[in-house]
Amino acid sequence: MYTAEVMDHFRNPRNVGNMENADGVGQVGNPKCGDIMKIYLKIKDEIIEDVKFETFGCGSAIASSSMATELIKGKSIHEAVTMTNKAVIEALGGLPPVKVHCSVLAEQAVKSALYDYAQKSNKVIKGLENYKPEDDEVHCH
Template identity: 65%
Template structure:
């Protein structure tokens, strides 16, 4: 298999923002256990800004590293800016991913969207 970058290994071994937020404003979950990866993301939102984020992931090294990286990327950002992040942005921030692992970065980006969607549904006026 192609090697992981140093950044991927570093995020995998020391993932940021792991855990749950009990009173989260939005929760997103993507993937399924059959394919071998599931990501769940919790966000706290204040005045359209993501003030806190946590995640739990079942999956390979790339799945954990992309989850960790994407939480770092959206923390402190507006919902609009967070939604603009693409899977390519996540992969680039990690120094690239082996081609077969690009779907993991897709998952991370979809998980952000799912959490924001959940927040919007719950907070529609």
């Protein structure tokens, strides 16, 4: 059902845990749908020096979070904001169709953490001008 890459990231997730004094924190998803992702960013000179994640969810949700943190670690915030869910899927060697929403959630979690950083530090990140943190209404994918 899952690729070897998904299973590897599920079994040995990278960058798992929380972070004190994070520069940006984003949480997306909700328990009703069965997945919640939280991403913490440590940013210096617009570079993502460190990233951590915590995820409540299925195997592919955990693997997607883990892969997303790998994809943005060491990148500039301007690069990180362009990371798409497709990039996560590709890096994982594919996801079953019913699990594609996990990669969407990972992209949203990264954007949400970057948005939080931009708000706190009064920075403008191109690509986030129209970003709105999730509204309260619940839409399960």
